[in-house]
Amino acid sequence: MKLETNPPVIVFDGICLLCSRWVRFLLKHDHAERYHFASMQSEKGRALLLTHGLDPDSPLSFLLVEDGHDYTDTRAIVKILHGLGQRRWRWLGHGLRLVPRWLSDPAYRFVARHRYRIFGQSRRCFLPTPEQRARFSP
Structure with missing residues (x-):
């Protein structure tokens, strides 16, 4: 008997245009509808x-919660890409994993810290389509 588990949840900045594009990318390529x-x-x-x-008010806050574990920064991105299951995204995840964390995490944090200036922001949070709504928490 398999115990019911919660699906992996990605916490993202809903007003960040880069983050919203990332969520749209995941909705398009997560064919198994694994991520919420x-x-x-x-x-x-x-x-x-x-x-x-x-800190929920920090621009550095990006989180993947999966099987009771939390992942942030590039570890979260690698884990998510691997979880998409498609070979090309797994390879990209493996490639990112080859970059040492002492280099990749500060680069991630730099982009996160300046993402509004670089990519812009929206006045409203990303709104899913009616078909996607079940994968989003209120």
Whole structure:
């Protein structure tokens, strides 16, 4: 008998245009509909960030919660790409894994810290289509 488990949840910045594009990419390529999403502006997103020791008001907050474990920065990106299951995304994840974390994580944090200036932001959070809505937490 298999125990019911919660799906992996990605907490993202709902007003960041880069983050919203990342979510759209995942919705397009996650054919198994494995990942669920919560914006850091939502009640659930804020609660998950706090539970896992992250500041919900920090631009560095990006979180994957999967099987009771938390992943941030490039570790989260690699894990998500691998979880998409398609060979090309797994290879990209393996390639990112080859970059030492002492280099990749500061690069990630630099982009995260400046993402509004580089990519812009929206006045409203990303809104899923009616078909996608079940994968988003309120």
